[in-house]
Amino acid sequence: MVYRRQRHVVELDGRAFHDSARGRDSDLDRDLVAAVDGLSTTRIGWGQVFGRACRTAWLVGRVLHGRGWTDRPVACPDCTPDELALWTRVPRTGGTP
Numbered sequence: 001m002v003y004r005r006q007r008h009v010v011e012l013d014g015r016a017f018h019d020s021a022r023g024r025d026s027d028l029d030r031d032l033v034a035a036v037d038g039l040s041t042t043r044i045g046w047g048q049v050f051g052r053a054c055r056t057a058w059l060v061g062r063v064l065h066g067r068g069w070t071d072r073p074v075a076c077p078d079c080t081p082d083e084l085a086l087w088t089r090v091p092r093t094g095g096t097p
Helices: 021-036 046-050 053-066 081-087
Strands: 008-013 040-045
Touching: 008 021, 008 053, 021 040, 040 046, 040 053, 046 053, 053 081
Parallel strands: 008 040
Antiparallel strands: none
């Protein structure tokens, strides 16, 4: 996912497409090209998406806030009370909290 205004890329990383050094090297090359274009990259894995989705979404929101995003992520109905507590810590305006 490319967040153009924040000049940031979030990419799902996993073994399905990276079971070799060549596959991993392709990702690293793509990251380098993105950096040349002024984009930063965050790679997230299967466990972060399917095991810790709420926390991962909150952390990605924090990254985007640090890059000028002024909106707020929305918690899902499956978030635990501990995960919901994270959402109150996301600032309402851009910048680093």
